[in-house]
Amino acid sequence: MNTTLSGWLLDVYPDLKGGLALWLIEDAGAARGRRIRLRQPFPVVFYAAGPDERLRALWKYLRSQEIPVELERAERRDLFQPHPVTVMRIQVDDPARQPALLARLASAFPDLTWYDADLAISLRHAAVYGTFPLAKVRAVVDERLAVHSLSVLDSPWDLDPPAAPLRIMRLEPDCDPHHTAPRYLQIRCERREYRLPLPTYPPPAPPIANTAMGGESLPLPHPCFSDGGGREGGRPLLVNLTAILKRHDPDLLLTAWGDTWLLPYLLELSESAGIPLPLNRDASQPVVHKQERSYQAYGQVIHRGRQVHLFGRWHIDIFNAMMFHDYGLDGILESSRVTALPVQQVARQSPGTGISSMQIVTALRQGVLIPWRKQQAEMPKSALDLIHADQGGLVYQPTIGLHRDVAEIDFVSMYPSIMARFNISPETIGDESDEFAEQAPELNLWVKRETPGLIPQTLRPLLDKRIAFKQRIPELPAWDPRKAVYKARAAAHKWLLVTCFGYLGYKNARFGRIEAHQAVTAYSRECLLRAKEAAEDAGYTVLHLYVDGLWVQKPGCAAVADIQPLLDEIAVRTGLPVALDGIYRWVAFLPSRVNTRVPVANRYFGVFQDGTIKVRGIEARRRDTPPFVAQTQMAILEYLAAASNADQLRERLPEALAYLNRRVRQLRERRVSLPELLVTQKVSRELALYRTPSPAARAALQLQAVGKTVRPGQPVKLLYLLGKPGVHAWDCLPSPCLAQVDTRLYVELLLRAAEAVLQPVGVSKEALRGRQQQALLSSFSTPTGHFLARNINNDIDIIS
Amino acid sequence: MGRTVPSITQAFLHEEASFARFRRALRRSDQLALDDLFAAARQHLAAAAYAAHALPFEIFLLAMLLEEHKEVMRLRARVEAQDGG
Numbered sequence: 058m059n060t061t062l063s064g065w066l067l068d069v070y071p072d073l074k075g076g077l078a079l080w081l082i083e084d085a086g087a088a089r090g091r092r093i094r095l096r097q098p099f100p101v102v103f104y105a106a107g108p109d110e111r112l113r114a115l116w117k118y119l120r121s122q123e124i125p126v127e128l129e130r131a132e133r134r135d136l137f138q139p140h141p142v143t144v145m146r147i148q149v150d151d152p153a154r155q156p157a158l159l160a161r162l163a164s165a166f167p168d169l170t171w172y173d174a175d176l177a178i179s180l181r182h183a184a185v186y187g188t189f190p191l192a193k194v195r196a197v198v199d200e201r202l203a204v205h206s207l208s209v210l211d212s213p214w215d216l217d218p219p220a221a222p223l224r225i226m227r228l229e230p231d232c233d234p235h236h237t238a239p240r241y242l243q244i245r246c247e248r249r250e251y252r253l254p255l256p257t258y259p260p261p262a263p264p265i266a267n268t269a270m271g272g273e274s275l276p277l278p279h280p281c282f283s284d285g286g287g288r289e290g291g292r293p294l295l296v297n298l299t300a301i302l303k304r305h306d307p308d309l310l311l312t313a314w315g316d317t318w319l320l321p322y323l324l325e326l327s328e329s330a331g332i333p334l335p336l337n338r339d340a341s342q343p344v345v346h347k348q349e350r351s352y353q354a355y356g357q358v359i360h361r362g363r364q365v366h367l368f369g370r371w372h373i374d375i376f377n378a379m380m381f382h383d384y385g386l387d388g389i390l391e392s393s394r395v396t397a398l399p400v401q402q403v404a405r406q407s408p409g410t411g412i413s414s415m416q417i418v419t420a421l422r423q424g425v426l427i428p429w430r431k432q433q434a435e436m437p438k439s440a441l442d443l444i445h446a447d448q449g450g451l452v453y454q455p456t457i458g459l460h461r462d463v464a465e466i467d468f469v470s471m472y473p474s475i476m477a478r479f480n481i482s483p484e485t486i487g488d489e490s491d492e493f494a495e496q497a498p499e500l501n502l503w504v505k506r507e508t509p510g511l512i513p514q515t516l517r518p519l520l521d522k523r524i525a526f527k528q529r530i531p532e533l534p535a536w537d538p539r540k541a542v543y544k545a546r547a548a549a550h551k552w553l554l555v556t557c558f559g560y561l562g563y564k565n566a567r568f569g570r571i572e573a574h575q576a577v578t579a580y581s582r583e584c585l586l587r588a589k590e591a592a593e594d595a596g597y598t599v600l601h602l603y604v605d606g607l608w609v610q611k612p613g614c615a616a617v618a619d620i621q622p623l624l625d626e627i628a629v630r631t632g633l634p635v636a637l638d639g640i641y642r643w644v645a646f647l648p649s650r651v652n653t654r655v656p657v658a659n660r661y662f663g664v665f666q667d668g669t670i671k672v673r674g675i676e677a678r679r680r681d682t683p684p685f686v687a688q689t690q691m692a693i694l695e696y697l698a699a700a701s702n703a704d705q706l707r708e709r710l711p712e713a714l715a716y717l718n719r720r721v722r723q724l725r726e727r728r729v730s731l732p733e734l735l736v737t738q739k740v741s742r743e744l745a746l747y748r749t750p751s752p753a754a755r756a757a758l759q760l761q762a763v764g765k766t767v768r769p770g771q772p773v774k775l776l777y778l779l780g781k782p783g784v785h786a787w788d789c790l791p792s793p794c795l796a797q798v799d800t801r802l803y804v805e806l807l808l809r810a811a812e813a814v815l816q817p818v819g820v821s822k823e824a825l826r827g828r829q830q831q832a833l834l835s836s837f838s839t840p841t842g843h844f845l846a847r848n849i850n851n852d853i854d855i856i857s
Numbered sequence: 858m859g860r861t862v863p864s865i866t867q868a869f870l871h872e873e874a875s876f877a878r879f880r881r882a883l884r885r886s887d888q889l890a891l892d893d894l895f896a897a898a899r900q901h902l903a904a905a906a907y908a909a910h911a912l913p914f915e916i917f918l919l920a921m922l923l924e925e926h927k928e929v930m931r932l933r934a935r936v937e938a939q940d941g942g
Contacts, residue, residue, distance in 0.1 A: 445909045447862040453903040499909075582907060602903065654896045 059205060062093070063195045065221040067308060068369055068399070069182050071153035072096060073341060077178065079204065080338070080369050081196065082221055082308070090222065092306065094339060094369065095196060097204035101155045101181060104133060104144040104172040104426060105162070112145050115166055119147065124154050133172070135426045136484040136511065136568065142426065144172065152178055172426040180414055183397035184421035189213050190393040190400050191221045213394045214518050216525055217539075225386075226307035230255070234318040235765070236788045242294070242319075246305045253298060256291050256326070291326040295334055298323070302335055309371045309400075310336070311386070316374035316405075320365040321346070338369030349768060366401050378404040380552060387545035392553065395519060408552035409559065412515075416568050419515045428567055442501045446575040450604035451585050454656040455646035459817045460600060461703040462614045463663070465638040466592075466624065468584065470523060470551070471605035472558040473516045474633050475580045476573075481561075482510025483570035497576040498583035504576055511568060516557065523550040524634065581605065584631040591626045601646060603658055606638070615640060615666070639665040643703040645817035647675070662814060664698040676810040680772075683806065685733040689720045690810040697818060706818050714820070717811050724803050727795040734803060735774045735787055742769050752777070756786035763789055777802045865906035868913045869899060897924035 064083040072078040079095040105115055119126050127148040132141040149155045159174050182188050186207050193210040211218050226246035230239030244251040312319050320336065324344060327334035336344055347364040362377045373389065375381045380388060381404070393403040396411040397418055403411065420427050438446065468474065475481065479495070485505045487494045494503035526547040533540045561574050581604065588607055589599050597609040614620060620637055627635050644663025649655045660674035672678055672694065677687040696713035700706045723729055738753035744761065747754045756775035757767040765788060767773055774787035777799040785793050812825055863871070873895050880888055898905075901920040910916050 441911065444862055444911060448906055448909065451903050451907060454900050586907075652896070654893075655899055 059197050059199050061195060061197050062088075062095075063193070063210070064093075066188055066190065066192045066194050067092070067221075068190075068371070069179050069188065070342075070368060070399075071151075071178055073153055075151050075153070076203075077152060077182070078339060078342075078369070079196075079207075081194070082223075084193075084219075084222075092308070092338065092369075093202070095198055095202050095204050097207065098150070099152055099178075099182065099185075100127075100148050100150045101152045101178075102146060102148045103155070103159065103174045104131070104146055105166070105169045106135075106142050106144045106172065107166075107169040111166065111169060115145060115162070115169065118162075118165060122158070124158050125150055126158075133424060133426045135172070135428070136420075137428070137570075144426070152181075171429040173421070174429040176417060176421075176427065177398065177402075177414070179397055179399050180417050181421065183418050187212075189395075189397040191218075191390065192394075193219060213397070214522050216522070216529070218394070223309055224305060224307045225309045225311055226302075226305055227311045228315065228319060229313035230319060233788075234314055234322075237790065242298075244298075244301060246301070246307055249305075251297070251301055253294050256294060291330045292332065295323075295327055295330060295332040299332075299335060306338070307370065309373065310367070312372065312374050314374060314376055315372055316364045316377040317349075317362040319374075320344075320372065321363070324365075336370070336372075337367050342368040344368075361405070364405055371400050373401065373404045379407055380549070383552075384545040384548040387542050388549035391546040391549040395522070395550070395553070407556065408549075409556040411553050412557040413567060415515045415519070415553075416511060419511055420568070423511070425511065438501070446500050446502070446572075446579070448582070449578055451582050451602055452604060452658045453602040454658065455601035455603075455608070455661065457646050457648050457656045459643055459645045459703065459706075460610055461641070461643045462612055463600060463608055463610045463641045463644050464614055464620045465641065465644075466588070466607050466609065466620075466627065467636055467638045468588075468605040468631075469527070469634040469636050470520060470554045471581055471584070471633065472577050473520055473554045475577050475584070476510075476557075476561070477513045477516050477520055478632055479504060479576070479580055480506050480510050480513050481573050481576050481580075482512035483561075483568050483573050485510040486570060486572045486576065497579045500575060500579045502572055502576050502579070512557070512561065512573075516554070519550060519553065523547055523554065526550070527636070584633055587630045588627045588635070591630050592623060595623050595626065597623065601658075601661075608644070639667075639669070639671075641671075642666055642701065643706065644671075645814075647813060647817065662694060664694075664700075668698060670694050670698050675813050676806075681736055681738050682810065683734045683736050683803070685720075685724070685729050685803070686806050686810050688733075689717065689807055690814055692716060693811060693814050697814070710815075710818065710820065713815070717807075717815075721804055721807060724800055724807060727798065727800065729795075729803075731776060731787075731792060731795070731798075734776055734798060736777065737772045737774050739772050740767050740769055752784045755782045756784045756789075759784075759786040759789045765789075865902050865913065869902060869905075869917065872914050872917060894921045894924075897921050900924065 062081060062083060063085050064081045067080040067082055069077055069079055075098075077097045077099045079097055081093050081095060083089055083091045083093060105112065107115075116128060119128060127150075129146040129148075131144055131146045133144050135142045149158060156175070159171070162169075163171065163174075179188075179190075187209040188194065188207075189209075192213075195208050195210060196204050197206045198204055224247065226244065229243050231241040231243060232239050239255055242253045242255055244253065323334055324336070345366040345368075347366070349363040350361055362374075364377065365372055365374075373381075373386070378389065380392075384391075389400060389404045392398075392408065392411055393400045396403065396414045398411060398414050417427055419425075479497075481504055485508075487503045487505045489503055491503060491505055493507040494505050496503055526543045530540060530543050530547065533543070558574070558577060561569055561577065585602055585605070585607065589602060592599055592607065592609045595611075597611045597614075599607060600610050601608040609623070611619075617637060617640070620640065624635050624637060641663040642665065645661060646656060647660040647662075649657045649660075657674065662670065662672040662675055664670055670691075672691075675690065676682045677690040677694075679687075682690075693713045693716065696709050696716060697706060700709045736752070738751070738756075740753050740757050741751075744750075744754055744757055744767070750758065752775060753773045756773045759782075760767055760773070776785045776787060776793065777783060778785050778793055778797045779799050780797075783799070785797075808825055812820075812822055815825065816822060876891075880891055883891060895917075898917040898920040901916075901923070905913055905916040905920065908916055
């Protein structure tokens with residue numbers, strides 16, 4: 058007898074016993090709220106292409122395999138080929154066994170081209186059924202819970218989907234385990250709180266004497282490094298945790314350091330004590346570990362910590378989730394919804410994977426082949442063509458100094474909008490002979506316009522959804538809880554859209570093609586210049602142009618109504634959506650630190666008319682700035698922001714300087730706590746490869762000496778100390794005392810940060826440094842203090 | 858980062874560096890004036906990039922001239938204002 062179930066789809070993964078396992082949170086009937094595991098048959102298809110005799114050999118080889126397969130000859134479309142390709146279609150009934158089969162085939166037939174070979178199962182499922190994490194679904198199942206039909210009731214593009222009743226359990230140790238050994242595990246779920254003591258360890262070897270900090274208790278050794286002492290103590294922890302997990306049966310474990318410490322630690326404890334710990338909801342699956350790794354992207358070394366993935370339940374480590382600080386759980390769920398990638402994966406990876414997943418689903422649905430390990434050469438170009446094509450967006454040098462009556466106008470998601478509007482996609486790059494092709498601005502490149510490309514089709518709904526949220530957010534009152542949720546979702550879209558451009562240009566990306574990338578930047582330059590011309594025609598002075606934004610100035614420009622005609626004109630001239638980021642009371646573009654006559658494109662701060670402060674590129678935004686310095690800089694800006702217009706800035710200066718003076722004194726008198734002085738820097742390479750170790754490398758060496766390894770791309774928290782080696786790694790215990798801190802260096806950092814924000818409003822560098830702070834203040838109280846630059850007006854050049 | 862064509866900033870720094878010997882032989886006061894010229898050219902890097910000229914130094918020279926001419930216009934306006942007043 059078949060029954061119909063409905064609810065939210067929580068998880069999809071290959072079942073080790075064949076087919077797929079689906080987890081559902083039921084939403085109707087007597088079983089409302091029940092979490093149920095379904096099974097679904099789900100054959101997986103992939104393709105091979107190559108010379109006929111090799112395909113025949115492959116046929117024979119596959120027939121002799123023990124894994125049952127269905128083989129068929131077919132024709133399919135490869136986006137990078139002009140004509141359909143003849144391929145062998147290989148269907149495997151058991152999705153769990155396909156990866157192993159592929160690995161064997163790829164090594165036996167390395168000369169064949171493989172398509173659709175290594176796709177995530179959730180994407181294949183999304184392409185067939187339209188599913189995505191937390192989709193509302195209706196399933197017809199038999200008495201053995203095997204799915205006979207499955208339909209999705211909502212769409213990833215709904216703005217207000219019905220919220221799934223997720224049970225979230227938060228697990229966190231009482232302190233950073235990489236710093237000190239935690240003593241308790243704090244657990245919160247469904248308004249209950251638990252505090253489980255972590256096993257105690259045998260007394261440690263006497264710690265390094267730390268005379269200055271006399272009062273502090275002896276540090277415990279790090280549990281990760283203990284050689285198993287205290288395993289006896291593991292039993293109560295495991296028994297209690299098991300009971301708590303069973304009682305609440307959470308859908309999501311939201312942990313602090315769960316990937317890098319807590320879960321591996323608990324699993325190790327469970328193994329050595331011989332007590333199973335039901336972290337997985339699906340008992341038939343083992344917990345999956347992924348190793349840590351370092352890699353390079355965009356000139357930066359990035360470190361990904363190890364990961365622990367669960368089945369039938371999710372695990373997210375808030376400190377190992379890429380964007381958690383940026384958009385939180387709402388953003389992660391939204392990314393997962395629109396990309397169809399599993400929540401646990403979305404939480405941990407860069408948004409770039411998300412956008413290529415969306416392209417994969419589009420391609421699967423249209424029967425377009427998805428290359429595996431694509432190799433594709435760039436079209437030959439003349440040297441002159443290359444000089445024209447090999448450019449990025451336009452980045453101007455802003456006019457240095459303080460300005461008023463400035464509006465900042467941005468193109469909304471400029472690059473994706475260009476792809477959608479001008480139909481830019483790898484397969485739409487054509488040549489002159491195409492009747493419907495349009496030439497990209499200033500380039501010898503032609504874009505076909507008649508059939509919508511794969512990338513524009515993928516991006517369009519995402520762009521529309523983002524614009525819909527952007528329109529709704531300002532209309533909602535501040536108290537509306539949807540406001541924060543919408544913002545988080547819009548932030549998730551933003552990251553997805555930002556990365557889609559990079560992937561378009563990356564030739565090894567599955568749907569990347571350098572010419573498509575070049576066409577996008579060519580259109581962006583054209584559109585930005587058209588916007589500049591529109592502004593100048595309307596009587597504005599253009600202070601700055603930055604890829605997708607422009608800063609324009611006109612005396613009296615103070616209200617949205619003043620600028621609206623210009624926004625409309627730009628939209629007409631470019632065909633792209635534009636938005637007013639805001640009108641500034643005043644804004645200051647800063648010079649380079651190295652050469653004060655040279656402006657830098659992205660270093661500025663200003664105050665919008667509603668009093669919001671916007672800062673870019675200054676110390677407060679940099680992660681290697683100690684919190685004490687960043688807070689001081691922001692506080693100075695807040696003093697300045699209290700001025701209702703540029704004329705009143707001068708009146709705010711005495712207060713700001715008095716504050717700075719207090720902060721300097723606080724530092725000199727060592728009344729700042731150590732965590733406020735922590736500098737976070739990344740180690741950029743293997744420690745052995747440093748010739749002159751950076752502060753981060755020196756700190757990492759200290760960590761290494763106590764058995765804590767630091768991988769390239771991993772951040773190190775450190776303090777600047779007097780004497781050699783000049784740094785102290787924060788996670789090396791014991792902590793130093795305040796007397797050891799290199800106060801002079803911190804005062805220098807503080808003054809530099811203060812200078813960056815005070816110079817444009819008229820306080821000279823000499824005035825800040827050359828004199829005693831006290832003298833500075835007293836002379837400042839006279840409004841004609843000689844160090845006050847006279848440039849608080851509109852036509853400022855350079856502040857000397 | 859794996860660029861085929863050097864960026865305009867790279868081209869600019871390269872040109873500036875190629876005058877290092879010339880600069881060294883100048884008097885200190887002339888050195889500072891030369892630095893001003895390069896700083897002036899640097900303000901127009903975005904336009905120089907957009908121009909995508911095969912010989913970027915021609916553009917840099919023109920940018921220096923441009924800034925000089927702006928200065929002349931500014932000074933002329935000032936002189937005329939003083940004469941008038």
